[in-house]
Amino acid sequence: MAHFRKLQVLHISALALCLSTAWLSSCSDDDETPADKSERSVPSSPALAQSFSPDDGSPKLSANANAALYGLLQKIDPSKALDISNQNITPKEYAEIKDFTDNLTKGIDDEEQIFKTAFEWVSTNVKPSYYDYCDNDPYPVFTERLAVCQGYSNLLAVMLYSQGIPVFNANGMYNPIGGHAWNYAYVKGRWLVADATFHQYFTASAVTTYKHLEPYTTTITFFEDEQFVYDFRDSQLNVCRVKHGNTRLTVPFSAGGYQITSFNPQSELPESIKEIYIGTNIKTLGEAFLGMLQFAPNVSAVYVDENNAALEGYGGVVYKKNGSKRDIYFIPPHIESIKLLPMERVEKNTIYNCKHVRAIVFPTGVKTIENYAVENCPSLETVYVPVETEIEPEAFYRCGTNFEIVRGDFTGIPRVTL
Numbered sequence: 001m002a003h004f005r006k007l008q009v010l011h012i013s014a015l016a017l018c019l020s021t022a023w024l025s026s027c028s029d030d031d032e033t034p035a036d037k038s039e040r041s042v043p044s045s046p047a048l049a050q051s052f053s054p055d056d057g058s059p060k061l062s063a064n065a066n067a068a069l070y071g072l073l074q075k076i077d078p079s080k081a082l083d084i085s086n087q088n089i090t091p092k093e094y095a096e097i098k099d100f101t102d103n104l105t106k107g108i109d110d111e112e113q114i115f116k117t118a119f120e121w122v123s124t125n126v127k128p129s130y131y132d133y134c135d136n137d138p139y140p141v142f143t144e145r146l147a148v149c150q151g152y153s154n155l156l157a158v159m160l161y162s163q164g165i166p167v168f169n170a171n172g173m174y175n176p177i178g179g180h181a182w183n184y185a186y187v188k189g190r191w192l193v194a195d196a197t198f199h200q201y202f203t204a205s206a207v208t209t210y211k212h213l214e215p216y217t218t219t220i221t222f223f224e225d226e227q228f229v230y231d232f233r234d235s236q237l238n239v240c241r242v243k244h245g246n247t248r249l250t251v252p253f254s255a256g257g258y259q260i261t262s263f264n265p266q267s268e269l270p271e272s273i274k275e276i277y278i279g280t281n282i283k284t285l286g287e288a289f290l291g292m293l294q295f296a297p298n299v300s301a302v303y304v305d306e307n308n309a310a311l312e313g314y315g316g317v318v319y320k321k322n323g324s325k326r327d328i329y330f331i332p333p334h335i336e337s338i339k340l341l342p343m344e345r346v347e348k349n350t351i352y353n354c355k356h357v358r359a360i361v362f363p364t365g366v367k368t369i370e371n372y373a374v375e376n377c378p379s380l381e382t383v384y385v386p387v388e389t390e391i392e393p394e395a396f397y398r399c400g401t402n403f404e405i406v407r408g409d410f411t412g413i414p415r416v417t418l
Contacts, residue, residue, distance in 0.1 A: 051277040052250065052278070052305045053250055054279070055280060056254055058257055059259065060258065065214045065216070066204075066210065066211065066214070066215065067207050068236075068237075069170070069215050070204050072232060072237065075257065076222055076256075080221075080222075081220050082166050086169070087137070087157065087158060088138075089138050089139055090139075094162070096139070097138065097162060098162035101118060102162070104117060111165065111188050114163050115160065115187045119194055119201060121159075122152055123196045123197075123199040126145050126147050126152055127145055127146055128146075128197070134146050134147060136148060138151075138154045138157070141155040142155055149174075149179075149180050149182070150169075150181040152197045153182050153183050154169065155196075157183055167184065167185040168183065168219045169181060169182075169183055169218065170183065170215040170217070170218050171215070171218075172213065173214040174198075175212050180195075182196070182197070182213060184204065190204070191203075193210050214235070215235065216234055216235055217231070221240065223256040228241065228242060228252060229241035230255045231266075233266075234287055236283075237255065237258050237260050239251060239260060239262070239264070239265060240267075240291075241267050242273070245269070245272060245273045246272055247272060247275060248274075248275045249275065249276050249277065250277045250279075251276065251277065251278050251281075259281045260281055260282070262285070262286065263278060263284075263292075264292065268294075269295055269296050272298075273296070274300050274301070275303065276296075276301075277302075278303065278305065278308065278311065279305045280305050282310075285330050292330055299332045299333060300335050300336065300356075301315075304318060311329065312326060315338065315339045316332060316338075317331050317338060319341060328340075328350055331354055336357055336359070336379075337360070338359070339360075340361065341363070342363045343365070343366060344368070345367060345369075346366055346369045347370050347373060348371065348372040349372060349373070349375060351374045351377060352376060353375070353376045353377075354376075354377045355379060356379055357377050357379060359383070360383045362384060368392065369390070369392060371395055371397070372394055374397070374399060375396075375397045376398045377396075377398075377399045378398070378400050381403055382406060383403060383404070385407055387408060387409065391405070
């Protein structure tokens with residue numbers, strides 16, 4: 001059981017906290033500024049403001065996912081889509097599919113007719129799977145003639161690629177049915193949207209004709225510069241890879257003439273990166289922020305420009321704005337201290353699996369810390385809780401046995417720095 005030390009006072013000054021807790025930050029003049037003002041996002045000093053990418057005037061992608069993706073397609077060389085490295089297929093398997101497709105399209109010189117022939121074969125010869133499992137890699141689909149939508153799109157991609165036609169997969173929603181996979185192919189100077197599962201294809205520029213399809217991600221990257229690679233993810237222009245970086249990483253404002261609105265890396269960030277600075281353009285860190293949780297293990301703080309309309313930074317933690325409410329959105333994996341924004345209830349799994357966190361400050365205004373609100377934080381040493389706050393029995397679950405709960409009024413506590 002955790003050791004409780006209750007301080008029978010209603011107010012604990014920042015200075016007293018500094019004196020009584022050696023590993024907290026020293027109380028500089030800046031630290032004495034109330035934390036709920038000084039730590040919200042990053043203080044707008046000229047030096048810190050320079051850490052954010054400035055608005056360069058680039059427009060956002062369309063809010064319509066189809067129009068957004070088509071806008072990006074107009075910016076790239078179609079040959080960029082001559083790549084099936086994302087497909088799980090051996091050279092021998094590919095050679096067999098290519099040989100079959102060569103014979104299937106033998107004597108056809110027109111590229112559009114080659115596309116139609118391959119598309120028709122996949123649509124009519126592959127049957128939908130109604131079982132719990134089938135192998136949707138291209139070769140098993142080719143040999144078994146059985147697949148769900150992903151298998152249809154994988155096989156069509158390989159067949160078109162074998163004929164020199166640029167092609168990539170898209171994943172998203174078939175409204176109102178549910179999750180779906182389909183292809184984009186570049187044929188005779190135009191992009192086509194090919195849905196082999198439902199035996200339909202459309203001209204990509206006519207976005208209203210396939211509005212039932214809503215692309216979330218693609219297997220193609222769109223832009224690349226010296227430091228970053230960009231893709232289409234969660235229907236946004238996204239930073240998917242960071243090639244190198246120093247301690248502080250500034251997320252860029254735009255690429256290819258469009259605003260970057262997502263930072264959701266899909267490969268591990270360079271080990272040197274400890275802090276990330278997000279400007280006014282970023283509105284998402286990804287669905288369930290899986291990229292940041294998995295691929296940013298050394299990041300200890302994420303700071304957000306105070307003018308960002310969707311996100312807010314506070315003490316290195318990112319919150320999502322919801323009117324006047326602030327919901328915790330992302331806690332960096334290597335953060336060592338957390339001071340929460342005021343909230344009435346700290347709900348289950350608010351702070352979860354933060355293996356490096358040593359101190360947590362719950363501000364005045366928190367009425368209840370629910371069971372499992374803080375879970376699997378084995379390095380936890382000290383928790384600061386207002387006097388009036390109710391702590392449910394399992395509020396701190398799997399957090400070791402030696403952390404200390406300090407009771408008091410922490411409205412004016414400065415930032416906790418370890």
